[in-house]
Amino acid sequence: MKLRYSPTSPYVRKVSVTAIETGLKTAIEQVPTNVWDPSTDIHMSNPLGKVPALVTLDNMTLYDSPVICEHLDSLHDGPKLFPTEGLARWTALCQQALADGILDAAILRLLERRRPEEVMRSETWMERQRSVVVRALNTLEDEVEALSGDITIGQISVGCALAYLDFRYVDEDWRPGRPILAEWFEAFDQRASMTATVPKDPT
Numbered sequence: 001m002k003l004r005y006s007p008t009s010p011y012v013r014k015v016s017v018t019a020i021e022t023g024l025k026t027a028i029e030q031v032p033t034n035v036w037d038p039s040t041d042i043h044m045s046n047p048l049g050k051v052p053a054l055v056t057l058d059n060m061t062l063y064d065s066p067v068i069c070e071h072l073d074s075l076h077d078g079p080k081l082f083p084t085e086g087l088a089r090w091t092a093l094c095q096q097a098l099a100d101g102i103l104d105a106a107i108l109r110l111l112e113r114r115r116p117e118e119v120m121r122s123e124t125w126m127e128r129q130r131s132v133v134v135r136a137l138n139t140l141e142d143e144v145e146a147l148s149g150d151i152t153i154g155q156i157s158v159g160c161a162l163a164y165l166d167f168r169y170v171d172e173d174w175r176p177g178r179p180i181l182a183e184w185f186e187a188f189d190q191r192a193s194m195t196a197t198v199p200k201d202p203t
């Protein structure tokens, strides 16, 4: 399999953590892709122009991260990261949606903040995205018990989203007021799959 990736993408990190947790890391060749390079051909793999995109063993090209992670989970015989049915399944999928929503909002705010001309930046837009993250984090703090038990795609997604906030928003610690979530993350972040996938270059 071939994974088109960028080293700092938190969605790619979800896939990388999933690959390690499912024992499939060595079955995946990493193909570096700069989605912001005007000459990139990422749209040949994903018409949305985003990473991650995965070329599978049977030559399908899959996107986005939830689909890729579920595909990887279908390829191994160990305990499943996507619970197959019932409350456990919907809880894990909803946690994944919430965590991916944190990432979407955090990235939109970051891109807005990085606009070269200050006058072009919308404070209203950035505040809207900040509020999304605050509400989602508060929900996770209230529902942290649902993150206990065997590892799921919900836990992986939440772990990668919280790690991304630490990576990109170092001056805005999310932990104050959310002690139970902070305690959960401290333990989750020590998994071998997390320590092996820490992004190195903050550019």
Ligand SMILES: N[C@@H](CCC(=O)N[C@@H](CS)C(=O)NCC(=O)O)C(=O)O
Pocket (backbone or CB within 6 Å): 006, 008, 009, 010, 011, 035, 048, 049, 050, 051, 052, 064, 065, 066, 100
């Ligand atoms: N929903 C997608 C989001 C992927 C995404 O936004 N990737 C970013 C990198 S962190 C990207 O490629 N952005 C390029 C763009 O927005 O044009 C997923 O879960 O894979």
